[in-house]
């Protein structure tokens with residue numbers, strides 16, 4: 001896959017609108033981003049929703065553990081007022097609602113499968129089945145996760161998907177991890193990446209993406225090291241790279 005962007009909106013565009021909502025995805029597109037990163041997680045009854053946290057409090061007016069939320073109840077929550085009153089109609093999107101919105105906007109998607117150690121065998125087949133049915137262009141899709149076993153299972157189920165191993169700091173065993181999943185890219189925290197690590201990743205032929213940089217001057221050197229794309233809450237800061 002030719003990665004046709006250098007700027008991905010993080011959780012949509014988390015500085016511009018409530019993260020991981022349809023408003024945030026639309027804000028990323030309006031700001032000029034051609035791809036968005038969003039987080040998918042599993043809730044009760046096999047529901048798949050776009051949400052970051054293990055608990056509901058920070059980003060909705062609900063309470064409790066995200067994994068235990070019932071789809072019908074979660075769909076009623078206000079997922080926008082915490083950010084600003086004008087977003088009070090925002091909901092926690094289902095995966096299918098987000099896929100439809102992103103494709104309608106013509107965006108690429110970096111879909112992050114959230115940590116789910118006990119649930120890898122529940123969430124991964126369900127996400128892949130949803131993508132099979134509801135996502136059109138495999139070259140506009142990256143599946144990322146911090147959870148290596150989730151990515152191993154992705155590869156076993158569908159080796160055609162473009163997989164990205166997520167790290168904060170890059171560990172010693174990164175190359176074995178990437179080889180095990182036939183990775184497309186390594187996605188890591190820009191603030192702890194070293195030049196030596198970046199050059200090593202690029203020398204092995206992988207794409208290198210860095211999160212979450214919200215000012216262009218934070219990653220000036222990273223482009224020189226070979227960084228392929230930045231993941232940012234504020235895509236407009238990187239308009240020089242669109």
Ligand code: G3P
Nearest residue numbers: 037039112144187211231
């Ligand atoms: O994909 C990059 C980034 O989203 C990973 O961290 O916690 O923001 O999902 P987090």
Ligand code: MG
Nearest residue numbers: 037038039112
């Ligand atoms: Mg994420």
